[in-house]
Amino acid sequence: MTAPEPLVELTTTVNGEVVTATVPARLHVADFLRQRLGLTGTHVGCEQGSCGMCTVVVDGEAVKSCLMLACQLDGRNVQTVESLAVDDELNPLQQCFKEQHALQCGFCTPGMLMTATALAHQGGHPSREEIREEIAGVLCRCTGYENIVTAIERYFAESVERPADEAAASLPGGAR
Known part of the structure; x- marks a missing residue:
């Protein structure tokens, strides 16, 4: 029998909103955004960092969200494609x-x-x-x-x- 995966608390700002969550230590940012926050605009392709479909902006830098763990978002600012349009108006x-x-x-x-x-x-x-x-x-x-x-x-x-x-x-x- 294997031990349960450790959980990690995190507080991050996603698209201007503060989010606090408890996540498995090995949960990727892409899965956190899509499955936990419902932000499905972040697409998942290869899940190996090769295709770039899952790129988000973390503290102003482009990051492939399939290569970053959600727990690494603690205290950081994340932007997804959903942050771009304002009131359904294209930026x-x-x-x-x-x-x-x-x-x-x-x-x-x-x-x-x-x-x-x-x-x-x-x-x-x-x-x-x-x-x-x-x-x-x-x-x-x-x-x-x-x-x-x-x-x-x-x-x-x-x-x-x-x-x-x-x-x-x-x-x-x-x-x-």
């Missing part, structure tokens, strides 16, 4: 994806959006090559990446054109 990044036709089946879209969100948290204006490098960790089998790169590039170009306070408010998961 500027999502709008760029829509207008540039940067999705087909949509399975990789949450991972792409959250990777771009983490890139936005870094500040600056990444080049097309830097955008390609950043999203290389999220596999897409439908689009060939061209429209995805163009959408992210457009988002950054438009965020530079907006006044600073408006650009900060439109940052995915940023000040609202």
